[in-house]
Amino acid sequence: MVRVTEPLLLAVVVATALAFDFTNGFHDTGNAMATSIATRALKPKQAVLLSASLNLVGAFLSLTVAATIAKGIVDSDVVTLGVVLAGLTGGILWNLLTWLLGLPSSSSHALIGGVVGAVLAAAGTSGVLWDGLISKVLLPALIAPVVAILVASVGTRLVTRFTRDVKQDDNDRLFRWGQIGSASLVSLAHGTNDAQKSMGIILLALIAGGAVPADSGVPFWVILACALAMALGTYLGGWRVIRTLGKGLVELESRQGMAAETSSAAVILLSSHFGYSLSTTHVATGSILGSGVGMKGASVRWSVAGRMFLAWLITVPAAGIVGALAYGLGALVGGGVGSFVVFAALIACSAAIWMASRKDAVGHHNVNEDWKPKKDNESILAESVVDHDMKLMRVSKKGKRRKLGGK
Template sequence: MEHITLLLGIVIITALVFDFTNGFHDTANAMATTISTGALKPKTAVAMSAVLNLVGAFLSVEVAKTISKGLVNEEGIQPEVIYAALVGAILWNLLTWLVGLPSSSSHALMGGLIGAAVASAGIGAVNGGTLVTKVLLPAIAAPIVAGVAAMLAAKITYRLGANVGEKTSAKGYRAGQIASAGLVSLAHGTNDAQKTMGIITLALIAGGALAPDADPPVWVIVSAGVAIALGTYLGGWRIIRTMGKGLTDLQPQQGFAAQTSAAAVILSSSNLGFSLSTTHSCSGAVMGAGLGRKGGVVRWSTATRMFVAWGLTLPAAALVSALAELAMRTGDVGIAAVTVFLVGSCVAIWLVSRRQVVDHTNVNDHGDEEPGVVTTAIAAVAVPPAGVAADADADLKATIPAPAAHAAGETPAAPAAAV
């Protein structure tokens, strides 16, 4: 193994923590529809997803190369910059998990890396061409392409199943859903695990442990795959609830159409080296499939809040990471302060989440809690489109549970302010 300094070791561990949060944050991408339609039991679904995430991590390194060699200039990037980038990404992942909002772990990482690099070396540290062509444009195109494909696929599946009876058709598509969910999990491993591989490789290059332009070492690939698989197995139940029940009500035919379309988009982007958001792709596919059934609807109030979170992800992570990088310029004291802030914020968010537990036993329940203060704060800048039915907000309230303290009228805890 390459020579690893103490700081570099801390950066690698933090990167694997991010990979772990990526796993449980994005489990919903693969398994939310499978769980919500009853095709698989919740624990079985996340176990299957974890194994396939691990396998997918070994299939390609093209996305890792985009991050380690393309997004920022390697010259002048120090391990402290990578550490600061991970701080912003981890906090955003945990915050959006707490409130049950599907957001992009990929964009949180990209935003953190951009913010820290700019704070350290100026705007010239970012390769604008790579950012636009391999991050921003795919972010816009992926949910649209996946949504249109899923809508058309859903219409076709219903038409093909019209002559075999609804029950027979649904049973067949449940089996298809399991297969397509496995494909999405495999695709998630090929795309998202590589992002951590790329960030660790960049840190190793920055710390002098690897030569410039080096590919990810085998131990980096293995550790990133294991970390994301472990996070996936633990399951991001809050986000699974939103994806499975909050956006639309799916039947097995629609679930199959959504997952197959999302997997095709994700696997294609991985092969091309695009740092695609699996969250954007799967969310777009779920909404498209929802519209693909006659009488199907999308709860646009939930979707609007989700879109706002998407828009805030990159700049919010960039801002926190930039501030962390500036703090670490003071030396060891600054690095220690940032570390304490990160650990304290993570613990506080976890404690708040324990007030209203969502797990495999109640992930498909609707509940009647009010949305939490953090959700309201994130969504405050969003005004639901005119004409949205009044019950749409009720659907969101039922989807995203609030901390018990807020429901009781107490002052909520403050970890959300960390981002």
Template structure:
């Protein structure tokens, strides 16, 4: 086995590792509100989400094409650059998961790839205009659109059911949430799993394994779908806590409106090939669900902290991607990439062990980065 084949194998393993972290990091996007309202039990919710994430990955390839050829110049890309970009996204995912911050896995990946490309091949190899039009502008508009749709939807839900008894309304919308949460999971698979497919395709193009116009191989689609589904099944309980209870107290009609709004926006972005942040969309929908219900409390300080984390995601991941490229290049070849990958695994292991010493459970003021005492045991790590 030659050095390039070993290098490509390490890059693909890193990409699938990122996809795995994307799954457990973004489980909250689909299921946080359903778990918080009691519409779905935690293990049932993450199991259903995993299956639908897997299925959604096969529905479209437009986002994968955008990542593979629309962000950076493929002619200037090497396997080491792709690897370093993945490390940037992976490291940011792990850190934000540990602190329970609902940050964007999509922007972490794009930032990592852009940062590694910038230091390796110069600014001309980064398609700045494409990043602005396909990443940054949607990053601003998508949560705003989700807030608007969820606000209107929540208001209409309460108006249309104002003569329905509270018990009947709650039971009805709990059933409705099963469907709406399923749609979000399916939509998440159509958007987020494709980002890993696009990066693996980019690596294979850089290695000369496939041509630029060959498209994404079926085994790449299947592997990416499996990795994100497995990550989803393990569940991102820290992020679920923040998104499900940190922004606003969610009732079942609000949860239904928020999930339906998220699914609509994500499906629309996948149709147009935009690598949208599902985290931004789902957070915007939860905020909109709080705004749309009269007298509901929205914790704007928590929303502001989330927005601040979103602002630093691209540059932070880009910096890590650049450092990973420099480290791998300094050591050289497949050995350099393997060493950096091993360091990333050590980081993952250290954060996992630290998380076990600071578990997510009801009543702990350190349940999430909001610093609040958890009001309900509904989102308990490992709860049945």
């Protein structure tokens, strides 16, 4: 680790790490709460508030923070503050881009990808431990959803079998609680696990910058700042991702939601217990798919799932390219000014993505709307001609038809 004495660079890295922490919460709300929102076990606002509170509590629950980043994946000697900054930039931009597309993707993989890209730019291929990258990142991305699909489909099959002749109202009323309990557990585990990553990055930066001694624990303000950034991100809710997870993959009911979230919580906690970390996002998505596979008569939109798997496969290379570009930009300008330029570019790109998202904004008001392609006016006309039914063209007083076509 190269010692850095530029306080400005340190401040920029800390701010960027907090920004990443924010996008992490923002992007991952859906992992815990999409099912509860889709089945209306909780109102959208209630769900994100509950999840944010539990993420906040989770961040304080356990503090086994280590000042490492991408350990065993890149050579730790080449990780400088410039690399960390570029890596964070790659992670944030990939998180925002996948959010714009409504695709859940792993925040930790995005960060690792960004760092790997930055290391490649800084030190060449020798800086990356390729075996570690394959065994700790790429293969688990394929394995995690398979395990989760299996567990959740078995759970869903058992649950629906046991309750097949229970009235739907009773099922919904009772499973609602099971759903809230299991989803809360996923939120709590997320707060503990992911907030610690950002704390670790900031600790690493503080040590490198000489602001705290090398054997220092995490200062309280770092814990507080990380917990708040993640909770705020969670509360603002990545509604686009929530919508895809809750409505896009499977039409969920409360029994499936409960089975899916319990499967997620169990697989996530067990994987860290057995020391084979699986990404929360991959497990949660797999569980939701599994709850569709295990439900008789339910259809799974595999085309949506396929887009997701593709995004997971390109997460590391895509974030890596951004990370490498960011590192190149910083090195080109050089020094503290370079880090400011990278930071400014990050803000500009983030603002552009946010502007693009406003075109078809998804929020708590429309997160549960039906998942089907919007009809344009021409297809409505064509349908009415083919079916010889003029009524299809009628515009209702509330303008619902027009709304469907107009967007």
